[in-house]
Amino acid sequence: MQTTYIYPVLVERTPLNTFNIHFPNFPGILVTENEIHQALKKAREHLVQQVLEIEEKKSLPPIPATPDELTLQNSSNHIIYLDIYMPPYRDEAAQKSVSKNCTMPKWLRDASEHAGLNFSLILQSGLKEALGLNSKQQKFPD
Structure with missing residues (x-):
């Protein structure tokens, strides 16, 4: 098990001035928030949950996409890499x-x-x- 994981997220500003965050390595997950800091916080929470589920199943996590593998739909979109340090989250999950x-x-x-x-x-x-x-x-x- 890795201690730290780093995955890309695609950040999109919508016409309604909200932020959508997509996970290229975890299709089907979308975070939408009004503030970017809240969107990134929620995105990190979703990423932690995905990794915990993968680890629980004893599966291999996906290899993080590189910037060259990602396509932005719009020039105002951005790629951000989120890192998660897993030991505290694993400890919390073990206490659940x-x-x-x-x-x-x-x-x-x-x-x-x-x-x-x-x-x-x-x-x-x-x-x-x-x-x-x-x-x-x-x-x-x-």
Whole structure:
């Protein structure tokens, strides 16, 4: 996994004075904002999400297009390269809570609810114990 990715985006100013950002390496993604800084911020967020999804699938990310491979539709359009440093985003994604359905006898559920027990916390603690992880450990070692 790479630490940093750099991809081009095509920035277009529309007749309505908004900014459209297209991703040549990720067709189908379009960001539209009134302010360029907001458009670039949102474009970076989309780029991070795309890379995280690719990494999760253990696929190879596309090779970034070079300026020679890109065609501008209009002379007022621009090519900008966005870089993303992935470690903080990977850490954040690893901390994201996911839902997992759990089956148990009704009497156990009723007794636990009556006692005010936190199902999620107890399940997490039990799983960490079963895996031999300490309670502070935030992710499974690779």
